[in-house]
Amino acid sequence: MNWTALIVFIVFFLLVTVLGFLSARWRRGDLNHLNEWGLAGRKFGTVITWFLLGGDLYTAYTFIAIPALLYGSGAIGFFGVPYTIVIYPFVFLVMPRLWSVAKKHGYITASDFMKGRYGSSTLALAVALTGIIATMPYIALQLVGIQVVIQAMGLTGTGFMGDLPLIIAFAILAAYTYTSGLRAPASIAIVKDLMIYITIIVMIIVVPARLGGFGHIFAAAQTALPNTFMLSPKAFSAYGTLAFGSALALFLYPHAITGTLSASSRGVIKRNAALLPAYSLLLAFITLLGYMAISAGIHTKDTSAVVPLLILKELPSWFAGFAFAAIAIGALVPAAIMSIAAANLFTRNIYKEYFRPAATPAEESKVAKIVSLVVKLGALFFIVVLPKSYAINLQLLGGVWILQTLPPVVIGLFTRWFHRYGLLLGWLAGMITGTTMAVLNHFKGSVFALHFGSTVVPAYAAVWALIVNLVVAVIVTAVLRAAKVGAGEDKTVEADYEVDAATT
């Protein structure tokens, strides 16, 4: 039992807990309004948004799973870097338009936008459901991140006692998210991101110094992984499509959309598109922890233990406590935002839409708070009761599924050429294609090898599914347009997509 690490860990954990509860008073607003609870009243400026999105997108699961991938599978594990490179031009171009139309019409979710743009509550429901089911396993996996660091500190145990620390952590998270809404993870993200930056900067100075420099680290990795250290030509299309597909999908996730819509202006989003790449550089070094672990002589069959083991081996106990706290808190921030985002979707686009159209803002906010709680409980149940592989497989599918909302949401921001039923059928086709590919792969990975005669093209299943999605959408749209089938009412006008915050 590593007492030093544990004590430091608990101190920082308590610090952010207090912060979480206090943040209800930050930039005051009526938290009985969904807009305030779920989007912090759209008040976050450039710096807060930078911390919020950074905390949102770079999760504990990222810090545990990506180095683990590099450690076990070599060069392909580096795909997170090109992935986070191409995201930001995409964000710069696309997200301000979503922000504007959401601001103009009071949209809180992507699904609200679907309803307004296409007049189709079925399409809105499809997008909402996809968002919710894609988010759930992601929350569960953040818990895996917390679990891994708790175990690394020696808090192992079986049965209920073994899960108790995790349950306590989550109960605390649930409490301050309930009271403070999005303001809680935003304020905690500031602490978390600072801690992560400090941890990684220290590690990339100290660990290579102890291991003889980066040249030595890469040499050790090459010896350990001779076939996968350099990307083989057979893996080129897999690498490129993994990066590309993941990049397109990331900002379709409800928690990324929530983070974006809480910004106070278009400029905040555009500036962040230029500033968030700082985290991508951080991610590159985090990924390389996988090779540092090889070089440091870490041997483990459970690759998710690689980062904690490296930290324990190369750093003093007190700093290990700090680093583990950073990772655990790094799980709480996205878990909170994801649960808020899923709650926003359910409340607006399922509860209010189908059950209680007359719901008052206070009722909306109340329902969202409860749903956010339920969602977290569900994730906890998943991790505590079911094998970890269930959550991992569902997360894999989640990535494939969420990308299928690209045609209606992203293309819909630029043109209304696609017919709502074309988009719906395209979405369905994409969902079926992607899910089938994952199942055929026995969930061993997200890359699916398609055979075109004698050529084999391995590519990210989500991208294949998206292609099918688009083809179906185009064909059905063309047919329905020719048959002059009703295309629903568009409540938006072109100018809505350029609306900015009042400059008073």
Next chain:
Amino acid sequence: MLHIDSTSVGKRGAIMEKARRSRRSKLWYILLIVPFIGTMFPSLYASATPTLWGFPYFYWYQMVWVLISAIITYVVYRATKEA
């Protein structure tokens, strides 16, 4: 009798100038494709050499592109900012 209103000519000129500026600024968005071209085709950079500070080419190339694309995004932001 033809009455040329100086204010209406001035206004139309201003509208046309804004449209010209807007068309020019839209061209900057094309720059945003560059990071995509630079990184989505690993065949261009999947090699171990030349190394930089101990990093094989494959690895440092992608890290450099993080910086390049951040700069490009910032440039486009400044260039397309409405005055």
